[in-house]
Amino acid sequence: MDEFALIEKLLVPAAGRRDDVVLGIGDDGAVLEPPAGEQLVVVADTLVDGVHFPRGFPAADIAYRALAVNLSDLAAMGATPYWATLALTIPQADETWLRPFTDTLRDTLGRYRIALVGGDTTRGPLTVTVQLIGGVPRGTALTRHGARSGDAIYVSGCTGDAAAGLQCLQRATATSPDEDTLIEKFRHPQPRLALGVALRGIASACIDISDGLLADLGHIAARSGCGAEIVDASVLLSPALRRECAPDVALSMALTGGDDYELCFTVPPSAQKLFAQISGEFPEVRLIGKMIAGSGVQVVGASEAWRTTQPGFRHF
Numbered sequence: 001m002d003e004f005a006l007i008e009k010l011l012v013p014a015a016g017r018r019d020d021v022v023l024g025i026g027d028d029g030a031v032l033e034p035p036a037g038e039q040l041v042v043v044a045d046t047l048v049d050g051v052h053f054p055r056g057f058p059a060a061d062i063a064y065r066a067l068a069v070n071l072s073d074l075a076a077m078g079a080t081p082y083w084a085t086l087a088l089t090i091p092q093a094d095e096t097w098l099r100p101f102t103d104t105l106r107d108t109l110g111r112y113r114i115a116l117v118g119g120d121t122t123r124g125p126l127t128v129t130v131q132l133i134g135g136v137p138r139g140t141a142l143t144r145h146g147a148r149s150g151d152a153i154y155v156s157g158c159t160g161d162a163a164a165g166l167q168c169l170q171r172a173t174a175t176s177p178d179e180d181t182l183i184e185k186f187r188h189p190q191p192r193l194a195l196g197v198a199l200r201g202i203a204s205a206c207i208d209i210s211d212g213l214l215a216d217l218g219h220i221a222a223r224s225g226c227g228a229e230i231v232d233a234s235v236l237l238s239p240a241l242r243r244e245c246a247p248d249v250a251l252s253m254a255l256t257g258g259d260d261y262e263l264c265f266t267v268p269p270s271a272q273k274l275f276a277q278i279s280g281e282f283p284e285v286r287l288i289g290k291m292i293a294g295s296g297v298q299v300v301g302a303s304e305a306w307r308t309t310q311p312g313f314r315h316f
């Protein structure tokens with residue numbers, strides 16, 4: 001299959017439609033009609049074979065992940081996704097690889113009502129770059145820089161599972177149900193788009209957790225010019241992670257493991273009432289600490305005592 005056949009046969013049918021696409025795939029550029037009164041939010045992330053996913057990772061999972069990591073960035077900005085571009089570099093135009101890739105691309109684009117409006121297709125080592133363009137009502141984008149000392153810090157769910165899941169994948173032995181749960185979190189992170197939208201006008205800062213909770217919260221702290229203090233026992237550990245890992249390993253995964261794509265955000269005291277009105281819709285959200293004067297991220301708590309309350313001990 002040559003480049004043009006690939007585009008016509010596999011990518012155009014996967015592209016999806018939106019009324020605001022004036023001109024999509026097929027010209028030198030796409031022409032798009034942004035919604036009135038909105039600002040556009042643009043994100044891009046590249047996945048490289050053997051770097052961002054293990055070699056031999058299924059084509060369908062690569063397609064999902066390439067969209068999910070970008071959707072997560074839009075979620076962290078409080079944005080709604082509209083349009084995508086795809087720069088696809090593949091060693092050869094192998095239809096048995098491309099089919100599941102474009103099928104999942106189509107399904108995932110459809111699920112989030114995104115139109116694929118252009119891209120580039122080249123030969124080379126497997127590399128997938130997706131760019132997403134979304135929007136927010138003017139002035140409502142969430143950022144990393146608005147947190148202040150005294151703001152409460154929240155996380156949208158369990159962290160550490162994806163990092164543990166990646167380790168399970170890399171061992172490539174038969175897996176237990178708990179290991180399958182962890183692997184699933186690595187394979188299919190769920191971008192927190194509804195939460196991001198709900199946090200407009202409420203969160204003072206927001207980031208998605210791609211590099212690990214401590215590292216990413218550290219970005220909020222640095223950009224906001226303050227420090228952060230989190231309580232170790234308040235960090236939510238999934239039952240699968242607790243069963244699979246020794247308590248100290250599970251905690252360290254939850255604090256430093258990447259790839260979970262949960263949201264970490266801060267809420268100022270002045271917005272707590274508004275936050276209380278929406279938080280019922282997001283039961284997975286947990287309070288984990290507060291922003292403080294100073295700089296950096298501190299973890300406080302009695303992790304020794306907490307450790308001894310956990311049963312079992314299993315090493316990865």
Ligand code: ADP
Nearest residue numbers: 007011025026027028086087088118119120121
């Ligand atoms: P050009 O030579 O002008 O850059 P191309 O021949 O590379 O155009 O691409 C033809 C059309 O197909 C363009 O509209 C381009 O955006 C689209 N396209 C190419 N590769 C992809 C891709 N991987 N995903 C989506 N659209 C693509």
Ligand code: MG
Nearest residue numbers: 026027028029
């Ligand atoms: Mg051109």
